[in-house]
Structures are given as C-alpha cells and as structure tokens.
Amino acid sequence: MPLHLSSSFKLETLMLAAFLVTLPIYAPNHLLFEAGVYDAGAYMAPFANTLLGGSVAGGMLAAWLSSREGGRARLLGSRWVYAGAACYLAGYGLFILAAAVPGFAASGLAVAAGALLAAGTVELAVAWGAYMAQYDLRQALLWVAVMVGLSSLLEMLLASVTFAVGLLVFCVLLPLSCFLPCWKARRGELGASRGAVGEAAGCSLARGFAIMVRLLAMPFAGLMVFAFLMGARRFILFDVVHTEVLGCVLGALVVVPLCFVRSSRPLLPVIYRLALPTFALALVFLNSFPAGTPPLWFAAWLTYVFFGMLAILALASLAALAHGGELPCGFVYGVAVAGFALCSIAGVAAAWLPPFQEQGGGPALLVVSTLFFVALIGDALAALWRASRGATSHDAGEGEADDLPGRPPAPVPAARDVAARCALLADGAALTPREREILGYLGRGHGIAFIAGTLVISESTVRTHVKAIYRKVGVSSREELLERVDEG
Numbered sequence: 001m002p003l004h005l006s007s008s009f010k011l012e013t014l015m016l017a018a019f020l021v022t023l024p025i026y027a028p029n030h031l032l033f034e035a036g037v038y039d040a041g042a043y044m045a046p047f048a049n050t051l052l053g054g055s056v057a058g059g060m061l062a063a064w065l066s067s068r069e070g071g072r073a074r075l076l077g078s079r080w081v082y083a084g085a086a087c088y089l090a091g092y093g094l095f096i097l098a099a100a101v102p103g104f105a106a107s108g109l110a111v112a113a114g115a116l117l118a119a120g121t122v123e124l125a126v127a128w129g130a131y132m133a134q135y136d137l138r139q140a141l142l143w144v145a146v147m148v149g150l151s152s153l154l155e156m157l158l159a160s161v162t163f164a165v166g167l168l169v170f171c172v173l174l175p176l177s178c179f180l181p182c183w184k185a186r187r188g189e190l191g192a193s194r195g196a197v198g199e200a201a202g203c204s205l206a207r208g209f210a211i212m213v214r215l216l217a218m219p220f221a222g223l224m225v226f227a228f229l230m231g232a233r234r235f236i237l238f239d240v241v242h243t244e245v246l247g248c249v250l251g252a253l254v255v256v257p258l259c260f261v262r263s264s265r266p267l268l269p270v271i272y273r274l275a276l277p278t279f280a281l282a283l284v285f286l287n288s289f290p291a292g293t294p295p296l297w298f299a300a301w302l303t304y305v306f307f308g309m310l311a312i313l314a315l316a317s318l319a320a321l322a323h324g325g326e327l328p329c330g331f332v333y334g335v336a337v338a339g340f341a342l343c344s345i346a347g348v349a350a351a352w353l354p355p356f357q358e359q360g361g362g363p364a365l366l367v368v369s370t371l372f373f374v375a376l377i378g379d380a381l382a383a384l385w386r387a388s389r390g391a392t393s394h395d396a397g398e399g400e401a402d403d404l405p406g407r408p409p410a411p412v413p414a415a416r417d418v419a420a421r422c423a424l425l426a427d428g429a430a431l432t433p434r435e436r437e438i439l440g441y442l443g444r445g446h447g448i449a450f451i452a453g454t455l456v457i458s459e460s461t462v463r464t465h466v467k468a469i470y471r472k473v474g475v476s477s478r479e480e481l482l483e484r485v486d487e488g
Helices: 011-022 027-034 040-067 071-075 078-100 107-132 137-160 163-186 192-197 205-232 243-258 267-287 294-324 329-350 354-395 418-429 433-443 448-455 459-473 478-487
Strands: none
Touching: 011 107, 011 137, 011 163, 027 040, 027 137, 027 163, 027 205, 027 243, 040 071, 040 107, 040 205, 040 329, 078 107, 078 163, 107 137, 107 163, 107 294, 107 329, 137 163, 137 243, 137 267, 137 294, 205 267, 205 294, 205 329, 205 354, 243 267, 243 294, 267 294, 267 354, 267 448, 294 329, 294 354, 294 448, 418 433, 418 459, 418 478, 433 448, 433 459, 433 478, 448 459, 459 478
8 A cells, every 4th residue: 555645744743753862761862871970880770770670560561451451541541641751751850960960869869760760661652652553554664764763863963962962952852752642642632543443452461462473573573682782782883873873874764765665465574574584684694704804894784774674663563563453552562661671681681791791792792683684584484485385275275265255356446536435335334443444455456464464463353354344334245345346
C-alpha cells in the first residue's frame, strides 16, 4: 500500500524527538551530564543502576496491568499520564541539580532520581506508544526514522556545545517530551488515537509474550542486541559523539527510502528476509579480513549503521504491533522498556568480564554481532524454506487455502475507486474500524497472509475478522465479496 505523506503527517509528532533525546535508558543521552556532573563517578553508578532496575520492574508491571481487565484504559488515563510526566520532570530535576550545583550530588539523591525517572519513563513510553499506534507500519517507519534521525542530530549538538548551553536546551526539551501525551490524555484521545484498530483485549502474560515472539521475534531481538552492545561498549568519536548516535543518523537515512518501496509482499518480511540479511552477509564478509585492514575498519562503522537501522525498525514494528490491536499498548511498550533496560544491564555487566576488556571489547562484541547476523540470515533461509514447502503443498492440493472456504478468489475489481467502494460497503454493513481496514485490503485483491504481514497481526485473527465481514455483508465467499465491491 503506497504511503501518502499528506494524510499521515502531523506536525505535533515532531515532539517525539524531544522524548527520544531525553529518554534516560538510552546511554548516549547521558553524555552531556557525564561531562558536567560534579563527582560523576560516585553519582552516576547508583543513578544508572536504579534507573535500569526500576525500568525493568516498571515495564513488567505495566505489562501485567495491561493484561488485567481494564488495565489498558487505566495506564492511558489522564491521572496516570500526569503522574508519569511529574515523575519524569521531578527525576530529571534532581538529576540536573546534581549536575549544576556543586556539592548537591549524593548517592541517596541519585537513587531517588533514578527511581522517579524509571516510573516516568515507563508511563510516558506507553503513552507515546499509544499515540504512535495511530500509524500503520509504513507511516510509523517513516516518522520513527525521521524522529530518530532528528533526535540523534540533537544529541550530537548537545554533546558538542558547552555544558551550560546544552543544559539549557535540554531543559527546554524536557517539557516538550511530556506535553503531547498529557494533552492527548486530558482530551481522552490516547485510547482513541489507535484510530482504525479498535479496542485491544487484555491477555495473559504468557499469551502476550507468545504473540510478540510469533509476530516480532527478529525486530525485538535486534533491539535487545542493540541495547546489549550499547551497554557493553561506549565508543565516542573525537571525545564528543557516540558512534551509536552517528549510526542512528545514517541508519535513518537508509530506512526512509524503504518506506516508499512498492512491493507485492508485506514490507516488514521483505526487509527482514531480504534487505537486512543481505546487509548482514556483507558485514560477515568484511569482518573476515585481518585486523587493521580497511575492510575491517569499514565493517566496524557499517555495524553501527546496521544496528541503528535495527533500532528504528524495531520501534516502528512495536508501533505497528500496537496499531494491529492484538496486544494492549501497555503490554507492548512495557515489555519493550523492560527488555531494553535488562539487556542494557547485561551489557554493563559483560563489560567487566575479561573477554570484553581485551582490545576495548572489540573482538567480543564482534562475536555477539556475528551471532546475531547468523541468526538473522538463518531466519530468512528458514522462512524461504517454509514458503517453498507451502507452495509445494498448495500445488499438490494439500495446503490450506489463503482464503476462507468458498469459491476461488475472483479477479481484483478494475475500478479506480476501490477504496471509496469499500468505504460505502463498510458503511452499509456497519463494519468496525478494524473490519473496514481489512475490507480495504480484500477489495484490492490481497490474501490472508499479506494482510496479516502488513498489519502485524496473526493470520487466525485476520480470518476471524474476514468471517465477520462475510457475515455482515451477506456473502459466503471472497468472490462474492469482490463482486459486491465492484457493484459499489
């Protein structure tokens, strides 16, 4: 489905960049304070440990609450969002006082600042996630790439100016990072911002984890590896710019064109089963060169671009999963924050191990990266094998049809205004927002697998909605449905 910029762009979304710049669990955001905090060695450790540990606990609590009846509405209610914003601002208030006032830094205040920021980070991440859930995958991919690129440029700016100037800019960004979620929550629009997808039902923790693994295994794994590598090694270019930050800028430049790629298959599988495995193969080849050679040096830089792309793709995939509506936003982003913080803790702990202290940890991190590259390539090959088996079974008459029982699919209606005709049919049949969205894909001739891959939902969920569409429209097969669409 083509991306229409005019219909998906909202100027208010730019505030997401402010939240990404101030997000405390992302280590490069601390570079400004590490250069300015008095007695940083004694203050930063208890702060970071409390922040990351609290984020793990808070994220899992948010996921558990979302699995309870009414938990989703509670997390997106104005009181919770206001409380999260207050914790976020208060936590950074203590943190900034320690940075700006000599003698103010103390371990007790560090723990308090970390705890407040952990609570605020989880709640604001859920609120921002609910806001971003209004976008489908292509829209989310575009705006996440733009926001990550913009926030990375801002991080580079903050790291290159004096501490006083950087602190002033940071203090301006802080309220901007909280404003939009609070405003939307006050207007009762956070729950409704998911627009076309309707209400997500609660689910058990086990079932929620199973759905996330089934639908977003590789994107989520990529984000976790990114968090681990970021915690294990912090390479700063010219003592100013984190290499991860520069990688995110370049990664955003690579990802944006992908949003406009026209494909007969869902975009996310194309990226993870073709584009990224090809990139990973190139990195494996370049990493095979001896130490000190230009190809190996080039591979080190490209690896940061690769993981920058992975972070962007993972964030967009989480938004698409929330948009799909199978899981509540609190569950999706609670698990994401908890996993990111946990892998960051693992990375920090690994940095003290002997393998990660040899040659700056480069060889050990190369092993970790290569293992992920192999897993990514293996997953792509396994998907191709499953697809070939499915095609063979289908040719032999043994496979499951891509449609519900009924006559074979009819040709796609030739009329140009298929979307308008589907909208008229949906109005007449009183379809839900989710059913209207799926009808639009059915009307353009797409099958179950394509719809599931595009909307980041399971095929069984698509079939359930298609059955409901058939019943409400009064047809028994896809051919009859397309005829009704063609009739207008």
